[in-house]
Amino acid sequence: MGTAQKPEQPRTAGGQTRRKLVIIGIAAVLLAAAWFGYRYWMELGILGDESINIVFIGVDAPVEETVQVVQGWEEGRDYSLALTQYGQKADAVFVGTIHPDTRKFHLLGLPPELIVTLPDGSEGELRAVFAAGGVPAVEQVAEDLLKIPIHYYVLVDYSGFTELVDAIGGVEIDVQTPIRYYDDGELVFELKEGLQRLLGPEALRYVRYRRGSEPDLKRLERQRDFIIGLVDEMLEAVTITQLPTLARYVGELVETDLPWEDGLKMASAVLRRNVEGIDVTMLPVETVDGRCLPDAQGIAAVVAELFYNPSWDKAY
Structure with missing residues (x-):
């Protein structure tokens, strides 16, 4: 006797639904992969095959939004307030x-007392x-000192600095030596040694503090430590999806000619590396007769290590 074959079972609605969900899931994965691939391609497009160099300038007074046309500087660059802050030191x-x-x-810190x-x-x-020639003058000095091109500038005043620090809930810093501010002999502010979370006004005093005859290099070291702490806090508080919101907020606190979209792509590329993708170095200097002078050999070595552009040998 032959074995009777079972009739084919009709497809159920549940089976069709599951197949649709699988197809939708695969499509979603492919779409996500395409999106991330596009974002990565865009990052490669802005980064290119050469270093992008930005000068960051912190001034000691509020920055006011004004526009001034300046003759003699690089055409095509937008210095919307670059030459309106004469008298303000950086x-x-x-x-x-x-x-x-x-x-x-990489961030390379330049001592304010460096002779240039x-x-x-x-x-x-x-x-x-900066007081003598604004942003263009600072860019020119940086280019001459490091023998590299400067592509963009970022100018921040102290009100923008304190607002940014407050926006992320402060920065945790290990204060190495006590910091004391006096006014007419009266102690008005003090930071004791140890691990502390500094909000905007406290953080500002921390990065600006200079004790007596203490060299500016000590203050530069504090600024370096603070920047590292600030980056750590931002990486903990901000995800890639939150980056556009933070970027817009930061954009309101600084003056820059860096396009917002390009800045976002750069930040996204760096943040993929987390804190390992960021470091802070100080410019090599030497002291001669009490003056802070550039260490030419040391600077050449640092530039060769941190900056990259195969065409600079021809251009500079």
């Missing part, structure tokens, strides 16, 4: 660079360059 100058291959972000050539050809401290 207490902090850093040159940042994003390496195109490693996606690592001012816009009028005379010698003076780096802190005086």
